[in-house]
Amino acid sequence: MRLVTYQDRAREQAARAGVLIDEYVVDIARLAAHDHADLPATMLDLIDAGPPALQLLRSLCDMHRYAWPVGVATLIDNVRLLAPIPKPRKNIFGIGLNYVDHVAESSRSLDTAREMPGKPVVFSKPPTSVIGQGDAIEHDSRITQQLDWEVELAVVIGRSAKRIDEAQAMSHVFGYTVINDISARDNRRAGQWIFSKGQDTYCPMGPCIVTADEIPDPHGLALSLTKNGRVMQQANTSQMYFRIPALIADIASAMTLEPGDIIATGTPAGVGAGRTPQEWMVPGDVLEAYVEGIGTLRNPVVAI
Structure with missing residues (x-):
């Protein structure tokens, strides 16, 4: 459904x-x-x-x-x-550096390691960052000049998970949605990402949640992002480095996952920071983030 x-x-x-x-x-x-x-x-x-x-x-x-x-x-x-979950009860769990090609482009442009991480890289986005289909992404030029995009498949948890193994993980999934992990690249602070990724409107989500029974294999979905109709990202969730069972089990090893919690599973290459020359979102742009089987999430960028 x-x-x-x-x-x-x-x-x-x-x-x-x-x-x-x-x-x-x-x-x-x-x-x-x-x-x-x-x-x-x-x-x-x-x-x-x-x-x-x-x-x-x-x-x-x-x-x-x-x-x-x-x-x-x-x-x-x-x-x-609206966003399928307009105000999550907890921060959204974000996963960084989870596609090999994105790790490569990030190491060139964002000073991250060239090697794949040994464990999932977890950060978070506050509930106040969530917006829905058609809502505006705010561009505050007083804070950032490097506003970037990241299309991601997101997992919605259906029942509590704590200290489970990977074999059990998928039974805790309620469904899937699309997230555009908006990032102010010039707002990273000593390696901490929440100010860069957690500002208001930096988590477009939607347009719907597709229940898990409709997507038996979430690791074979096409995903893409366009800016003003031009393709910026195009990949497949099969390219995830840490797959969804590993992400759920890793987070649940230390933090209880509860019904309604959301995990954004990472983005492939093609972000603005990794392009030559680098390219950023500006007021007037329209972003469309797509995941196969779920749909397209469309958001304009506006100045504030």
């Missing part, structure tokens, strides 16, 4: 969880209520509810797909898609 968080443009309602079916966004809680059942109205609550909630949702969607009850389905053109 393709799950979204949305607002109805006509109703100006609070953010609600929906499922994308054909050209409609179907309100999950309202669909259940029509059949005297109960499903959550927010994405985090839906994730918390676990597999039984998804099973019920699938059953209801199958039952009503060709005749949605009144007030349950809205044409997608009439809604605003």
Whole structure:
């Protein structure tokens, strides 16, 4: 299933969880209520509810797909898609230097090591950095002149994980989404990345979460990023150095992963810092980050 968080443009309602079916966004809680059942109205609550909630949702969607009850389905053109999880409970876990070609370009331009890391390189992005489909990436020229892009496959955790091995890891995945890991390259501080990567609007996410059953192998997905229609990054998740089970097990070895936690799995080569000459985002640019099987996340850049 393709799950979204949305607002109805006509109703100006609070953010609600929906499922994308054909050209409609179907309100999950309202669909259940029509059949005297109960499903959550927010994405985090839906994730918390676990597999039984998804099973019920699938059953209801199958039952009503060709005749949605009144007030349950809205044409997608009439809604605003927010980030699937508009405000995560915790920082997003970012993974640095997880594609061989990106390690090579970073060593040339960002003074990182030429060798592949022995363990996953983990940093974080605060919940306040998250924006959704169509929202603006803020360019503050007083802070940065080197604003950069990074398309990434992101993993959404479905159930708690602590001190698990890699063989168990994938059973803890709820689904997948797209993240553009925006980075102010001139804001790194003594090797610490959170100020560079954690500023407001620096975590575009969306347009949806695709449940794990729809993507049986997340290590064979095409991913790309365009700036103003020009391809800047193009690769495949098969090129990850540390794969998703290793990332989950590594983080969970020291920090409990909880339902709704998000891991951005790293970016391939083609970032602005690695180009010759270097190239940065400026106000007026439009970024489109794509991951096969999930969709395209589109965000403009604006000056503040």
